[in-house]
Amino acid sequence: MLAPDWASSASSTFTTGTSSNDVFLNFRGEETRKNFTGLLQLFLKDKGIDVFIDSKNLWAGEAIGPALHRAIESSKISIPIFFEGYARSKWCLQELAQILLCHKSKGQMVLPIFFYVEPSHVQNQIGSFEEAFREHEKNFEPCIVNSWREALTVVGNLAGEVINKNK
Numbered sequence: 189m190l191a192p193d194w195a196s197s198a199s200s201t202f203t204t205g206t207s208s209n210d211v212f213l214n215f216r217g218e219e220t221r222k223n224f225t226g227l228l229q230l231f232l233k234d235k236g237i238d239v240f241i242d243s244k245n246l247w248a249g250e251a252i253g254p255a256l257h258r259a260i261e262s263s264k265i266s267i268p269i270f271f272e273g274y275a276r277s278k279w280c281l282q283e284l285a286q287i288l289l290c291h292k293s294k295g296q297m298v299l300p301i302f303f304y305v306e307p308s309h310v311q312n313q314i315g316s317f318e319e320a321f322r323e324h325e326k327n328f329e330p331c332i333v334n335s336w337r338e339a340l341t342v343v344g345n346l347a348g349e350v351i352n353k354n355k
Contacts, residue, residue, distance in 0.1 A: 209240040212263035214283045216274050217242070224303055224351075225269055253282070260286045265297040268343055270310050275320035278328070281336040288339040300348035310344035313337060 211232060215225045225241070232239045240259045256279075260266060266287040274280050290296040302310065309315040317340065324333050 208238075208262035209259060210238045210264050212240045212260050212266045212287070213269065214260075214266060214280060214287060215269040216271060216277045216280050228267075228269075228301075256283055257286050261290055261294075263290075263296070265299060266290070267299050267301060269301045269303055270305050270344070271303045272305055272316040273320075274305070274310075275313070275317040275336075275340070276323075278324070281324075281339065284339040284343060285335045288342055291343075298343055298346055300343055300346055302348060302350045304351065304353055307344055307348070307350060310340050312344075313340055 213225060213229060217225075229239050229241050240263060242256065260283060268274075268280075268284055268287065287296070287298055291298050300307075300310075305316075309317050313321050321333065321337070324336065
């Protein structure tokens with residue numbers, strides 16, 4: 189696996205402080221956990237970077253939503269990993285909205301990875317993102333859907349790594 193340009197020097201840029209995690213990984217588990225996301229987590233940990241990745245073992249006796257929000261808020265960097273099926277997950281979108289809130293209010297760094305998906309599909313919610321939002325609009329209040337759309341638009345416009353199938 190090729191490492192993103194920023195990852196090779198990332199361990200030297202972290203300092204101790206109030207954060208519990210260096211990095212929060214935001215991803216759709218069933219699609220990337222056992223391949224790309226798992227490899228990225230191992231790579232970052234090998235560099236001495238503390239990575240928060242959701243796991244069924246982490247949630248014993250605790251409500252998932254508040255625990256995820258605390259993990260996002262306590263991280264120095266969030267890395268959303270966008271994939272074709274990403275927008276089908278309300279959890280991914282809720283986490284991304286929280287990531288955007290922390291980015292705006294606390295200056296948290298966000299480093300998006302576009303894994304086999306074009307950044308314009310994320311930014312403009314087209315392709316598989318558009319299909320997912322048709323369903324979300326049937327099931328969620330407009331203010332919630334709009335917050336998810338804003339998060340995708342803003343984070344999708346940030347500089348990040350694009351990983352294409354052809355590379």
